[in-house]
Amino acid sequence: KLAAEEPSRLVLLDCDERGEIVGEISRAELLQKIDGVIETLRGRKEPLLLEGESRAEFLITCWAAWCAGVTVVPLDGKRDTPDLREYKVQAAAMAHGEALILFTSGTTARPKGARLTLDNLIVNARAIAQWLHITPEDRFLVQLPLHHINSTTFCLATLLAGGCIVLPPRYSSSRFWEVAANTGATITSVVQTIIFDQLNQKGAFDKVKEKLKLSRIQIGSAPVVASAVQEFMKSFSIPLYQGYGQTETALRVTGVPMNLSRDEFEMLVAENSIGTPMPWADVQIADTAGTILGEGEDGELIVKGAAVMGGYVGNEPAFRDGYFLTG
Secondary structure, eight states, X not given: OHHHHOTTSEEEEXXXXXXXXXXXXXXXXXXXXXXXXXXHHTXXXXXXXXXXXXXXXXHHHHHHHHHTTOOEEEOOTTTOOHHHHHHHHHHHTTOOSOSEEEEOOOSSSSOOEEEEOHHHHHHHHHHHHHHTTOOTTOEEEOOSOTTSHHHHHHXXXXXXXXXXXXEOSSXXXXXXXXXXXXXXXXXXXXXXXXXXXXXXXXXXXXXXXXXXXXXXXXXXXXXXXXXXXXHHHHHHOOXXXXXXXXXXXXXXXXXXXXXXXXXXXXXXXXXXXXXXEOTTOEEEEEOTTOOBOOTTOOOEEEEESTTSOSEETTOOOOEETTEEEOO
16 A cells, blocks of 8 residues: 555665665565565465564565465574574474564573464554654664564554664664664664663764754663653653553553653653553553452553464463453
8 A cells, every 4th residue: 555655655774883874675665575575485384483683674574474474483593592492493383373473581481482463463553653653754763673572563563654664783872873863763662771871872962963853762671760761851852752561462552642741741751650551452450369450559460452462372371351461
């Protein structure tokens, strides 16, 4: 649909470590490339193991596989040990037609493979595009690895909104502002460690601030430190919108709205609020017996809705009364 509307409009941009554009793909070219990859996947039954740098080719292969009904299993080429890689390969053999199997971090045990359908991903991507007002005029700068749910869903959100996705080779602390300025990025998504990094890069910001187009930054995917967010916004005058979610929910479950008064927004930042539920999400707080709790009571966040995974590949328990237990 987008290719028919405006075939020459750019949709994927590869850039170098300084943000200089080294490859451009238009909507029409993207459609052609995806069709080409689909042809190579016809008749494939087994999942597609995918690893590589943050490059347009990775996204094209992933999207083509989804179109062809092939499950994608991203691998972390830098951190997956041979043992962990083999574990993921074996677990992926248990796929049942999902679009994506993504493994959680597994800090205390073996990582769990979340089974995500294309519907899960599209529902969440559309909600994110609506939440952050992503339009065809936006350029989303990828800063997190493409094998994480954050970049997976944000890239899809940008694509569905008709925007453009910018792909540097990797995140660079010293060149964050330079890359953002040179690529004309209007929006990006970061984690707390990047905020800490950039509070020490005010000189780099000052060099390019007149050229910057960044109008908002999303933060989440790890615990957020409110005081650092406040300092960042004071230093750089770019709002940070916190969102909460997990791999198992195809990314965001809640987000701090953009249409708030300045006072209300600053109050929520100070309180480290995760915002309000996405339109698809039924979010509750429950005790260990499953009783839904009232305002002001402490319990576990539980989530139900169209973006929640079907389950884990090993069928580890994750639900109660239809709600995903976030832990």
